[in-house]
Amino acid sequence: MAGITYEDFLDTSYEPADSELVCTFSVDPAADMDMAAAASRVASESSNGTWAELQVDGEITDLSATAFEIDGRRVQVAYPDSLFEAGNMAQILSCIAGNIMGMKAVDRIRLLDCEWPEALTASFPGPRFGSAVRESIFGAGDRPITATVPKPKVGLSTDQHVQVGYEAWTGGIDLLKDDENLTDQPFNPFRDRLIESFGARDRAEAETGEKKSYLINVTADTNTMLERVDMVAEEGGEYVMVDVITCGWAAVQTVRDQCEKHDLAIHAHRAMHAAFDRVPNHGVSMRVLAQVARLCGVDQLHTGTADLGKLENEDSRGINDWLASDLHGLRDVLPVASGGLHPGLVPELVDRLGTNICIQAGGGIHGHPDGTHAGAKALRQAVDATVAGVDLDEYAAEHPELETAIGKWGTETPR
């Protein structure tokens, strides 16, 4: 590539081939740089270029990316598929979201969206189950499935945690879920929690006649995660939960392989995603993180509450639509709406996001004035009313747990 400089990475007449990965960025050039120069540096640094003109002896494979469109601060770059190692998400992200995030040539740069070509997509497994879990595990029909995370998020003993789970399950919740920072601490060891929770699950199933399941958090170093995945399978679980951002995608890919062996589904918690996607115009969008999660093969992913909950959300609806869209035959992902939800928000949430979701509530269940069991009943009542098309206040008149929840929280968005 002797004589090639970063300017050679910009060609606005270029038409990407179907085999190329096309990425859309938002780019704010540095003060002393125009957009064309910044865009070509993005394409250069994220593929095979650097700041200096190179002197290389002999022929080498040309793996240059091309910035082919500039529209305001929106820049599109096409990457040849031979730049990427098939099935290696870490390597792909080291290209398209690597050094360029800290390049002085740009003040801000955000990876907004990717169009994944067929061959690269096919090198990933995608979800083993996807949103089919709603029906295949729970027989939930048209209704969203529900989940709850015991609160306080850490500090409950194993016995307390299990009891909260049992009350939630018998109140009508489908899934008990660990919180993102509960793993294997001395106050609530992983193995004890697993075994005792499955005992409570069996009792709740016998009592309610409904299928119940548990999203136990296996997050740890990768070897330990694999041991925990095996343990969950041996003890008769359907799911593991992984903090996918803090673990990293390489670990998620390894866990996905292990889950394949055991027929386990993966619930992906996205704690730390906001470090990538919250600052406007910089980082990696939640949309792209969701795309990566789907390729790596999670079955359920937190994608926000369409702004109804306590946390900042990026376009939950658009992300959920993408997760349900065709991606060269890969399965879809079930979106999980979570973070500050309570029964009064359910009708609006379903109106904004549809019924093919998991509704997850912590404080909105365990903060119920009459406790967890009543809180679980109230959330389930809100879901049942919404799916039946019955006004929540009308339903509440005959369902005291829901009436109490609405009396306490109304339809307010918490902070």
Ligand SMILES: O=C(COP(=O)(O)O)[C@H](O)[C@H](O)COP(=O)(O)O
């Ligand atoms: O603990 C909770 C929800 O608790 P609560 O229901 O009490 O707010 C989850 O960790 C958040 O859902 C994460 O947010 P997101 O789903 O946006 O990733």
Ligand SMILES: [Mg+2]
């Ligand atoms: Mg949490």
